[in-house]
Amino acid sequence: MSRDPENTRPEDRARPAGAASPRTPVVPPPPVDRRGFLFKFGLALNAVAAALFALPLIGYVVSPMRRRAWQAWIPLGQADAFPVGETRLATYRNPFTVPWDGVTADIPCWVRRISESSFQVFAVNCTHLGCPVRWFPESSLFMCPCHGGAYYEDGKRASGPPPRGLFEYEHKIENGQLVVRGGQIPTLSQQV
Ligand code: FES
Numbered sequence: 618m619s620r621d622p623e624n625t626r627p628e629d630r631a632r633p634a635g636a637a638s639p640r641t642p643v644v645p646p647p648p649v650d651r652r653g654f655l656f657k658f659g660l661a662l663n664a665v666a667a668a669l670f671a672l673p674l675i676g677y678v679v680s681p682m683r684r685r686a687w688q689a690w691i692p693l694g695q696a697d698a699f700p701v702g703e704t705r706l707a708t709y710r711n712p713f714t715v716p717w718d719g720v721t722a723d724i725p726c727w728v729r730r731i732s733e734s735s736f737q738v739f740a741v742n743c744t745h746l747g748c749p750v751r752w753f754p755e756s757s758l759f760m761c762p763c764h765g766g767a768y769y770e771d772g773k774r775a776s777g778p779p780p781r782g783l784f785e786y787e788h789k790i791e792n793g794q795l796v797v798r799g800g801q802i803p804t805l806s807q808q809v
Pocket residue numbers: 743744745746747748761762763764765766777778779
């Protein structure tokens with residue numbers, strides 16, 4: 618079949634009749650499966666949302682275990698060394714220390730003996746900004762020297778900037794010894 622010179626492209630005019638076009642055929646791209654894409658995208662979004670939701674929950678569940686990992690039962694001395702009706706300073710050696718902690722690993726606490734079998738053991742650090750509080754038997758108050766915070770003898774907040782009462786240690790009597798669960802220093806977010 619002869620070519621119509623009027624309707625033939627210039628590059629085809631130079632090619633012998635019947636020869637194949639040198640241009641490669643254009644293969645159309647596969648159609649985009651929009652539904653599949655949206656489905657996978659939705660799955661990925663759900664996975665991210667589930668992870669964001671679950672992580673704080675997991676942290677909340679495991680945080681008490683982590684906290685307990687830094688606490689141990691530590692003897693404070695013979696229970697009889699604390700007279701009934703008095704509040705005395707005691708010190709324990711933090712078992713979770715490194716050698717260069719030195720004396721900073723000696724942790725003081727206030728021991729109040731209410732009766733033969735009833736004790737309260739308070740952390741010395743003020744719940745405002747952590748200054749060590751002192752016990753004044755004359756007024757039956759714990760006083761903070763930094764900003765004037767005051768606490769009653771049972772550790773409850775009396776006045777000043779502290780947001781709450783003194784932190785209390787878990788304690789028990791074991792073989793005549795007063796033993797407290799100590800180690801990690803109590804804070805507002807991590808109480809003993
Ligand atoms: S640190 Fe005790 S009142 Fe501020």
